[in-house]
Amino acid sequence: MSDYKLNTKCVQGGYTPKNGEPRQIPVVQSTTFKYDTSEDMGKLFDLEASGYFYTRLQNPTNDYVAAKIAELEGGTAAMLTSSGQAANFFALFNICETGSHIVSSASIYGGTFNLIAVTMKKMGIDVTFVNPDCAEEELNAAFQDNTRAVFGETIANPALTVLDIEKFAKAAHSHGVPLIIDNTFPTPVNCRPIEWGADIVTHSTTKYMDGHGVAVGGAIVDSGKFDWFAHKDKFPGLTTPDDSYHGITYAEKFGREGAFITKCTAQLMRDFGCIQSPQNAFYLNLGLESLHVRMPRHCENGLAVASFLKGHEKVKRVSYPHLEGDKYYELAKKYMPSGGCGVVSFEIEGGRAAAEKFMKSLRLMAIETHVADARSCCLNPATSTHRQLTDEQLEAAGIPAGLIRISCGIEDKEDLINDIKQALEQV
Ligand SMILES: *Cc1c(COP(=O)(O)O)cnc(C)c1O
Numbered sequence: 298m299s300d301y302k303l304n305t306k307c308v309q310g311g312y313t314p315k316n317g318e319p320r321q322i323p324v325v326q327s328t329t330f331k332y333d334t335s336e337d338m339g340k341l342f343d344l345e346a347s348g349y350f351y352t353r354l355q356n357p358t359n360d361y362v363a364a365k366i367a368e369l370e371g372g373t374a375a376m377l378t379s380s381g382q383a384a385n386f387f388a389l390f391n392i393c394e395t396g397s398h399i400v401s402s403a404s405i406y407g408g409t410f411n412l413i414a415v416t417m418k419k420m421g422i423d424v425t426f427v428n429p430d431c432a433e434e435e436l437n438a439a440f441q442d443n444t445r446a447v448f449g450e451t452i453a454n455p456a457l458t459v460l461d462i463e464k465f466a467k468a469a470h471s472h473g474v475p476l477i478i479d480n481t482f483p484t485p486v487n488c489r490p491i492e493w494g495a496d497i498v499t500h501s502t503t504k505y506m507d508g509h510g511v512a513v514g515g516a517i518v519d520s521g522k523f524d525w526f527a528h529k530d531k532f533p534g535l536t537t538p539d540d541s542y543h544g545i546t547y548a549e550k551f552g553r554e555g556a557f558i559t560k561c562t563a564q565l566m567r568d569f570g571c572i573q574s575p576q577n578a579f580y581l582n583l584g585l586e587s588l589h590v591r592m593p594r595h596c597e598n599g600l601a602v603a604s605f606l607k608g609h610e611k612v613k614r615v616s617y618p619h620l621e622g623d624k625y626y627e628l629a630k631k632y633m634p635s636g637g638c639g640v641v642s643f644e645i646e647g648g649r650a651a652a653e654k655f656m657k658s659l660r661l662m663a664i665e666t667h668v669a670d671a672r673s674c675c676l677n678p679a680t681s682t683h684r685q686l687t688d689e690q691l692e693a694a695g696i697p698a699g700l701i702r703i704s705c706g707i708e709d710k711e712d713l714i715n716d717i718k719q720a721l722e723q724v
Contacts, residue, residue, distance in 0.1 A: 298368050303486065307589040311365030311582075324579045325357045343543055344550070344563060354566055358575035362582045366506075366516045369485040369585075370498050373521030373554035376562055377514060377578055381481060381501020383571035384515030385409050385448075386417075388477050388499050391561045392532055393445045395421030400439045402429040402449035402465075404458040406501075407682065409479065413448070429453070429460050433468065440472045445531060447474060451490060452482040452629075452637050454668065455678070455702050456695070457616045459625035462632060466494025473528040481505070482638040482669070486592040493632065496523040497557065504669030505638070507584040508591055512577035517561060521554035535560060591671065591707055596636030598673075598705035598713055603641045605714045611651075611721050613644040613699065639705035640668050649688065649698040651724045652677040656701065658720035661712060668704035673713055675703045 298310045312322045330349040332338040340346035349355055359377045367375035378384045389399060401413055403426035413424050425439040429449060447469040449460045462478065469476040475496035480488060484505045490498050500506060502514040525535040525548040535556050538544035542563060547556040566572060573581075596619070603617035618629035618637050629637055645651045656664050656677055665674035666681060676682070679691055679698040688698045705713060 303369060304589045306365065306368045307486070308586050310368040310585075311363070312361040322358060322361045322579060322582050324575050325352075326575060327356075328352045344545055344559070352575065353570050353572050354562060356572070356575050356578075359573055359578045362578045362585070363516060365582065365585055366485075366500070366502075367518050369489075369588075370480070370518040371485075371489050371491045371520070372498065372518035374558035375516055375518040376558050376566070377502070377516050377573040377581075378566075379515065379571040379573050380513050381406075381479075381499070381503055381515040382408055382412060383569075384499040384501070384517050385477075385479060386412055387561050387565045387569075387571070388497050388517050389413070389417065389422075389446055389448065390420075391557060391565060392475070392534065393417070393422050394534070396443055397445040398423040398425070398441045398443045400425050400427060400436075400444055400447045400468075402453070402458075402460060403427060404429050404453040404456045405448070405450050405479070406454045406481075409448075409450075429458055429465075433464060436464065436468045437471070440468070444472060445474055447476045448479070449476075450479040450481070451488050451632065452618060452640075454482060454640070455642060457618055457625070457640065457642055459618050459628040459632065459637075461628055462490055462493040462495060466496075469496075470494070473531060475523045482640065483633050484588060484592060484638075486589050487596070487633045487636055487638070491518075491520040491522070496520050502581050502584075505584075505592065505595065506588060507581050508588065508669065508671055509580075509584060510667060510670040510672070512580040514573045514577055514581055517558065519554075519557040521552075523557075524553060525556060534564075539564070592638075593636060594707040595639030595669075595705060598707065598710045599639040599641050600636070601710040602703060602705050602713055602717065603643075605717065606641065606643045609721060611646045611724060613646055615641065615643040617641045638669070640702065641705060642700060642702045644697050645699040645701060645721075645724065647699060647724065649677075649679050652699050652701055653680060654724050655720050658723040659716055660719075661708065661716040662703065668702070670704065671706050673704060673706035673708060675701055677701050 363375040477497040478490040478495040481501045498518040500516040529536045535548040547560040551559045603620045618625040662673045
């Protein structure tokens with residue numbers, strides 16, 4: 298599939314049936330797999346042969362879908378996880394351990410921020426958060442001897458900051474560690490971080506990849522480019538024998554192309570078990586088949602809604618990276634020339650009360666803790682995800698009480714604008 302264009306990979310990547318086999322990816326709804334001899338099975342346990350034995354580790358449906366995502370991102374190997382949270386945890390924990398340190402953009406998804414700042418800290422893994430817009434010197438100053446990974450989001454949820462991927466990749470590589478990029482919002486249709494120097498790419502497939510609000514899931518893709526042996530002492534998990542697999546050294550046995558994902562599957566999936574169900578992988582694939590058709594519409598609607606809001610008297614400010622004049626416009630054009638995503642945020646005049654009245658008045662857009670769905674939805678952090686904060690605390694966190702996040706679906710843009718227009722009139 299590697300010679301085909303991205304549009305073709307969305308539809309047919311990852312799975313090529315042989316003569317007489319199912320045209321669509323089959324759902325292998327089986328926890329376990331049958332073998333004739335224990336010798337056959339033993340080889341699988343020793344990672345001497347590849348094959349399936351238990352769905353917690355690997356399942357054919359998941360592997361077909363993961364292979365499609367690897368092709369889309371231009372990676373060499375990929376795996377699915379039960380959620381985006383699991384994907385980011387696994388990607389980091391696969392190379393970090395007690396005593397390690399992470400450099401992360403401060404502008405990331407709240408769930409990931411909490412994972413790194415609170416939960417991984419309890420595991421003895423430290424973090425330095427940096428302003429993604431900081432100068433190179435400041436970024437370089439965040440590194441320590443025990444830094445093992447750099448993390449950021451292409452377009453951050455919900456702040457809509459655009460990461461300068463090349464700047465972060467350069468800093469990571471000059472300190473001998475990989476750059477992990479959460480590429481959930483643009484998807485590989487609009488940005489392929491590996492082409493800009495990222496080593497590992499993660500996804501919450503719950504968002505645009507599924508795109509229909511049916512299945513929570515995640516994915517991890519390895520670029521196959523990071524040379525683990527060149528920084529042997531930093532990554533003993535990949536470059537020294539694994540006692541739990543009879544002394545296999547992942548980077549030696551599976552090379553740059555396969556080491557990261559094989560270790561992540563063999564150790565982390567085995568021990569934590571955050572597998573995606575094959576049925577959900579099947580739904581995810583249905584979403585992927587139309588991803589290249591849906592993303593341009595999400596972007597068209599996002600830009601139309603952002604442009605409408607920008608000129609409105611009841612709107613204080615609008616954030617949409619692809620809107621001319623936005624703080625991130627130049628970076629957005631560089632890394633995502635065809636568009637970013639359908640998420641727009643704006644601050645309404647009149648704060649919390651105005652936001653509540655506006656959202657109550659919407660007819661097409663529903664209030665949801667979700668984004669990146671075919672159906673448009675919206676959320677006011679002050680009255681939902683951040684309702685424990687006072688107006689002053691919200692202001693300090695850069696989430697004023699009147700901030701509303703709209704996720705533009707793939708409906709007609711005129712209907713979306715008319716819905717927003719009539720709701721603003723009622724405020
Ligand atoms: C939603 C989201 C996550 C978490 O994914 P889940 O599938 O909800 O676990 C991680 N990163 C980003 C950018 C997200 O938008």
